[in-house]
Each structure stands twice: as C-alpha cells, then as structure tokens.
Amino acid sequence: MAIAPTETKQFIAEALEALNDAIDARDGVRALDIIKTLDWDDQRRAMSRLSHENCEALIHILGNEDAAKLLSHLAEAQAVEILESLPPDEAAELLRELPTEVSSNLLREFHAKYVEAILAKISNAGDQAELRKRLEYPDGCAGSLMRGNPVTFRETFTVGEVLKDLGEHAEDYSDRDVQYLYVINHQSILVGVLRLRDLVLSQRGIPVHDLMIPQPLTVIDTMPLSELAELFERKKFLGFPVVDAGGRLLGVVPRDAVKHETAEEQAGMFLQASGIVNGEELRSMPLKDRCIKRLAWLGPNIGLNMVAASVIAANEATLKEVIALAVFLPIVSDMSGCSGNQAVAVSIRELTLGILRPGDYLRVVMKEGAVGVINGFVLGCVLGAIAALWKNNIYLGLVVAIALTLNTMISVLLGGIVPLFLKRLKVDPALASGPILTTCTDMCGFFLVLSIASAMLSKLAGV
C-alpha cells in the first residue's frame, strides 16, 4: 500500500463538531473513533481548538491508555499544557502510561510547582524513584534521552539459553529493541554487546561471552546533546549503551532520539531569537501566560530602548536645527541592526556546527571586519546619495553616509562577537544577542548621526 503525498488538506470542521458532541454526550467510544479518523496533524489541530473544559472531559472519557496515546501524538508543549490543567493524580496516571524517557521529558517542561505534586501522586515507589532520577539529568543529555530497560543477559548464558529466553518472553520483548542484546557481569557492569544476527547464525552451545563484541563503545549518562550528536554522525550505530560512572548499564540512547532533540533545539533557537523565552508558545495556552511570557522579554527591551534613545534626548538641540536628520535616525539604526543580525546568525550557525569555538574572537573580527567595511561603504553611499539629492545638500549626504558606514562596521563586528561572548558566559546566544546588539547599534547610530551633524552644523542649517 503506497502512501502518496496528500492533497492540501482542509481542516474538517465537522470532525471537531462531532468530537465536541461526543464529549458533551460523555461518549468515549465515539470520541475515540473520531480521533482515529484524523491524522496526527489534525489531532494536534483539533486538540488546540477544544475548549479547556472539553479537553479535560475528553481525557476523562477516553480512559488512561487511549488518552496517553493521544497525548504522545501531540506537540510536546501541547501535551504539557493539557497535563498541567489536570488534577495531579490524573496527570500522574497518564504519565505512568508513557515510557519513562517520554514522561520525564514532559515533566521537565512543567512549572516547577506542579512537578512535585505530580511525582507525589505516583504510587508505585519504583516508578516514582525512576522518574526522580531521570529528572536530575539536564535536558538533552544521554541520561535524559536514553530508553531504559534494555534487554540484558548474564555473560554465563549460552546462545541456546538466550534464544530460548527470547522465544519464551517474546511478548515482553515485543516493544523492546532486540537487534542488540547487552551482556552484563554479576555486578551489572556492561561487558559486551550481542548482535541478533550473530546470535542466530551461531552454534547453540557456546557461551555468549565468546560471541559478544567485548568492550563496546558506551557513553556516560551525563554526556550532553552536542557531543551525542557528533558521536552519532561519526559512528553509524543505531544506539549507544549508556552507563553510569561505575560502568553499570542504565539504558540505550537511540540515534533517533538524538536527531529529534537536535531538531527541537534548532527550532527553539529560532523562537528564542524572536523573543519567545524558553522557546515554546502555542496559541492554545492561557492568554495570561502568553502575555506574561512575551512581556518578560519586551519589558527589559523597553529599558534598553530608553537607553538608546537617551542619546537623541541629549542631542535635541542639533536635531531641532536640522530636522531632516529625524528621518535618517531610524533608517541608520535599523539598517545597521539588520547587518549586525546577519553576523549574529552566522556566528550562531558556526558555533552549532562546531566550526567556531567561543574563543575564536580574532577570526570573527577579521572575517566580519572585511564584510563590515565593504557593506558599510556600499550602504552608506546609497543612503548618503539619497539624502544629498533629497535636500539638495551634499553635507547632509556626507553625515548620513559616514554614520551608516561606521555604524555598519561596528554592528557587524559586534554581531559576530556577541554570540561568542554570551556562549562563554553560558547565556543562550539566540535569546540575548538580538537585544544587546540592537541597543548598542541604536545608541551608536544615533550618536554618529547627531555628533557628525553637530560638527558640520553651519553647513546644514535650515535643512
């Protein structure tokens, strides 16, 4: 059965209406049937359009297993939003239906106040302890991405015994990865890896110890995402066994999870750079939260803007003399801001690719300096010419041209360097580079235009 590209899908408003009807009638079977007719995208869209009450009611009538499955199809931020709106004991029940690596990654996104309440409601002590352990790992490291519970055998087993066990417990292993089996010693230390293909092609009597790949490559549970990503690029394995500092096997980090997390990180970078702090907002979230989250970034920005504009306030006299400058103040500051942001983006990209390290200031200065001089000169000439022709005053053109040229150079240099500097300070470059750069280039731009003009004031009078 070939899956062809779908036509541009029109969202079926009827499906949403039918779903709302089923919820109103508290008919879980009907609701589930409707959901099953929707693909995952449409499930996401439908859930984002249900009212909060109906969303909660739907979770109730579906039952834990089906509700958890639905949650696992949603975007992470959506699932978190729904879980947070439920009473802690119900959220705890749903989380228990999901694999630990999924539930812990969801919990990581919760408001801190909910996390403890939910953890306390997980009655099974083992489950609770495992979740707590998972949550201690920082986001994206091997310990938080790994799938727990790998299939292990003691090194004293024979091939025949392993195959027999696999056959007898086929049901248990059905949703676990058995391409690779892990061999441990009596202290649970990982001593080797067994490939399924080697196993089935071997004599049944030999001990797995003789067949396994000894001293396999493993990763420490604290290995961060960036290094995992590089490792998976270098080694074409489907997964790496994850061990603690003592060599005990904790789980397996799958290639897929690392790739998925990398894509999420790149998406977060874009959102952060646009002023969505923490990199996630969906329009289904409560209005209050959305406003506060955005204001948290806009608030400091208003302060930075005031600082920049104070340069204009300090030079009001010059501006009053040559009112035409008011037209060019925003153009100069905005154009340099754009040039600087290009340099910011290239630095962040090179940092991500590993081509650049936070200490490489000199290289960035050399490379951006050249672009700054050329682009600054080109843009300065263009804008200067426009200014001179507009007011028929060559000096006005000169002021604008010199200011834009210099300010472009400054902002391109700054734009290249600021991300490196922030990275060193362990501040997210995507979040903070923009506001810092804009403030500096605005101040500089205003200062350059107004101070160059005041030096030429006699030539500019009446413009």
Next chain:
Amino acid sequence: MAIAPTETKQFIAEALEALNDAIDARDGVRALDIIKTLDWDDQRRAMSRLSHENCEALIHILGNEDAAKLLSHLAEAQAVEILESLPPDEAAELLRELPTEVSSNLLREFHAKYVEAILAKISNAGDQAELRKRLEYPDGCAGSLMRGNPVTFRETFTVGEVLKDLGEHAEDYSDRDVQYLYVINHQSILVGVLRLRDLVLSQRGIPVHDLMIPQPLTVIDTMPLSELAELFERKKFLGFPVVDAGGRLLGVVPRDAVKHETAEEQAGMFLQASGIVNGEELRSMPLKDRCIKRLAWLGPNIGLNMVAASVIAANEATLKEVIALAVFLPIVSDMSGCSGNQAVAVSIRELTLGILRPGDYLRVVMKEGAVGVINGFVLGCVLGAIAALWKNNIYLGLVVAIALTLNTMISVLLGGIVPLFLKRLKVDPALASGPILTTCTDMCGFFLVLSIASAMLSKLAGV
C-alpha cells in the same frame, strides 16, 4: 570503552601548522595522519582555516578515497565550497566516491553553472544517469533522501537460498542495511518485506513469498519532507521502501536521513529570518560572495526603510514643534516590531508543527488580538508614564501611550497573519515576514505618534 564528555577543547593551532607543513611538502601520508588525530569538529575547524590554495592542494595529495571521506565529515556548505573550487573533473571524481544520495544533495547546493560541467565529467554513463535522475527530485523529498540499491530477492527464492546468497556475498552487503530485505516480482515491483530475524528463525525450504510481510507500507518518491517527518513520527520503522508511481522499488528512505534533514530545515529557518538568504553562509566562503549575499537582503531593506521614514519627512513640521517626539519615534517603532516578531515566530512554529494551516486567519486574529490589546496597553502605560514624567507633560505621555498601544495591537495582528499569507503565496515565511512586518509597523508607529501629536499640538508646545 566509555566515551566521557570532553573537556572544553582548545583548538590545536599546532595541528593546523603541521597540516600546512605537510601540504607544503606535498606529503599526503603525513597530512592524513594529522587529520586522523582530529575529531570531526576539529576537522571542520581546520579546513575552514586553510587557505584556498592549501585546501585544494590537500585534496590532491590525499587521493580520492581519503579526500572524499574527509569531505563527508564536513558541514555540507563547507564540502560544497571546496568542491566548487576544484576543476570539474576532480570534483566529479570525488563525488563518485560518495553514495549517490550524498553526492546529489551536495550537487543540489552548487551554483547552477557548475552542476552541468561536473555531471559531464562523470564518465560512467550509469552513474551519470543516476545522479541526473536524483537531481530531478526537489530537495528533501523521498527520492532525494533515499538510499539507493536496497538488497532485493525474487519472490521465488527459498529461505535457504537467501541465506546462502547473504553468506556468499557478505562482503558486498557489509555496508548495506540487511535488517530488512525486499522481495520483488519479475517486473521489479515490490511485493513484500523480509525481516532478517524472521528469516533466520525459519525452515530453510520455504519460499520467501510465504514468510515475507506482504503489501508493505511504501512511500512514493515524490513525497515531501514534511509528510515523511509525520510518517516517521507515526510509524516506528527504521525506513520506508520508496517506489515510483508504477510500484517499482527505487530505494529506502531511512528514518535517520529524514530527522537530519528536518534539523537542517529548522536551522535554515533561523538563518533566513536573520537575513542570510538561502540559509547558509560560512566565514570560509569568499568575501565577495558573502558581501553580495548579505547585500541582496539589505538592499531591498533600505528601500523599505525609506518608505517607512517618509512618514517622518511628511510630518517634519510637527516634529520641529515638539522635538521630544524624536526620542519616542524609534522606541515606539522598535517595541512594536519586537511584539510583532514574537507573533511571527509563534505562527511559523505552529505552521511547522501542523497545528496551524495557512487558511486559519480567523483563529490567529482572535488569539493575537487578545495578546495585542493586553500587551499594548501594558507597554503603552509604561512608556507613556515615562514620557509624561520626563517632560512633566501629561499630554506627551498620552500621545506616546496611545501610539504604542495601538501600534502594538496592529503589529501583533500583522505578525500573526503575515506568515500564513506568505505561506499561501509559497514564499518562505522565515525570510520575508521580518522585513514586511518591520516596514509596516515603522510606518504605522511614526504615523500614530506624529498625527496624534499634531492633533494635540497646542498642549505640547515647547516640549
């Protein structure tokens, strides 16, 4: 052997010096030894720091196989840059060493003028035809991501014959995926998939036709990335067989390739939004290209800025009367720009996640309208209060407060809608939303401040 997180690595300048020495001495063996001591990140850094002459010389002295391996460790944009600088016949030789899906994806990034020259130099007619066929696929679709040459068997084979063939050609199959084997009929139509694990656990005499999973899920070669990504989220397969419209097996698209391409797409979105057109620039690229590429985006921007600033020019008289307004013009336009960009980012994110479709204007207007009113009011009050206190004039505060409130509302609405609108027009929302939004909000902001002020001019005199 456990791979622990590395310490902050200092780039080894000595390695680069030694590499340059080896290149100067035309000593390929020594150069290769040095490269092998570097991890992939450092290989990327080293290559980005070699002069263009030495880079080319290094490729020569390494020989095709090792040079191709080195290229495959670099970022795609780096590899393209190096290949473009080589004579077409040498580039063709290197590309032949790489798997078709890799070489075609590199060629896709080449300047159009090089592509034909290089293709013409690929002497093997079959290789050339295969590359040309690959290049016809759009970027990111199943046909361009698939690995070619899957391991296939005719449906008339028995299990024993398949196992015998696998054993005899173990060498050939060593770098191919044999977890899944594909069963085809006499017309090369895919009729089933064989799992290695089922194969080895079966009687040797039965035909594979009885063992295979019949009518397997396949994807059409033209399926775009977004749908592949959704499919791989929904189905936990490692790959999907790719077929043409006639059902003939062309290759297998691996989960990994789809995840990797998705991450690249997210990174490109960030770069586009920052004014790096086409989403890729590395500082090792020629200065001229970098300048032109950035100016291509800045140029139109200067025009848009002029349009916006013309509103100030048209209201110079008001501004001259109330010079303090010059301080608030850039603040109002910049703050609204920031608010609007947040809405842009959320729309692009929701479009990517599939929660939003290009037609969902009404929903965006409702959701963003509410945020715009609240955030606009909060920010307007703050800035208005500052203005009123600064000049001790309540009317100045009123002008600023009303202008910022209204302009925030407008820009948040526009920011939410523009990406949907661009997506409909098949323009990349990440690239074009920012400039369009900024121009509109600047114009609007300037107009609001100056026209509200001119209506209250008598109350503002002398501020």
